[in-house]
Amino acid sequence: MLRSISRMPVGNIQLQSVRTVMTSQPCRDRARSTAFGAIRSTGGSKDAMDIENLEEFQFDDSATPGYDNLEALREVRKYLRITKYELPKLKAHVKPFQPPSKTQILRFRTSTYIGESNHPAAPKVVLTVDTKSLPLTDVELHKFLLLVGSRYDPVKEQIKMSCEKFQDRSQNFKWLSDTVDKLINEAKKEPEAMSDMPLDLRHAARHMKPKVRFPKEWNRPVKSA
Structure with missing residues (x-):
């Protein structure tokens, strides 16, 4: 034109x-x-x-x-071209899967929003760790659970924490990892002093209710043909 x-x-x-x-x-x-x-x-x-x-x-x-x-169609075709011509090039960088070792107990989850490089929720990092894998004794674990409070899921026996304080995702990774280390170190300091304090599990009360099952003795008898 x-x-x-x-x-x-x-x-x-x-x-x-x-x-x-x-x-x-x-x-x-x-x-x-x-x-x-x-x-x-x-x-x-x-x-x-x-x-x-x-x-x-x-x-x-x-x-x-x-x-x-x-x-909108041009935008879709753009990503279809990337899928067809660019993604196959990643085969040269494929590595065999190696399961995490016993010392790698922290699991991190992030979210990537395609087409939105500056999405406000993109830096957020969520950490989960099984309580059984923590290097703590029973008494120390009890104090650790008291410290984390409502972040403890008694049904899954997991600790779940999240961080979005920083714009850089790697800083949120570091903050969560350092926080877990601080909690473990604090739990090992005189854990017997808090051994008689009960856990507050009101945040998970609705998930801990026992499921009421219909007794088999109440079933109607099946008539034989």
Whole structure:
């Protein structure tokens, strides 16, 4: 479209202004492009967005929602091309799976939002660890559970913590790891002093209710055919 403008007998100043407007705000429908054509042909200084300068839509072109759908299709095809041509290149970097060792007890979970590099929830890191894998005795584990409070899930026997204090995800990883180390060190300091203190499990009371099952003796007898 810029190539056709360069052939029009208009002045350099008017040509530069039309190019600037079209670059900063590209037209999406025929009515808006017709207004730009009117400016090019007359060489006037009319407002391109003035409704009085727009011709009547003849239903011979797609409207703005149609061009929005085309833009969405281009976005989908972009990722389909990446899937077909770029992802197979990752086979050269494949490594065999190695299960975590006994010392690697921390599990981290993050979320990546495709197409949103600055999503507010992207830096968040969630940590889970099994209480049985912690290097603590029964008395020390009891104090550790008292310290973590409602972050303890008695049904799954896991500790769940999250951090989104920092914009960099690696800093949230480090903060969670350091916090677990501090809790373990604190749990090993005079654990007998808190051994008689009961755990507060009210946050998990609804998950700890026993399931009521229908007694088999109450079933109706099956009539033999």
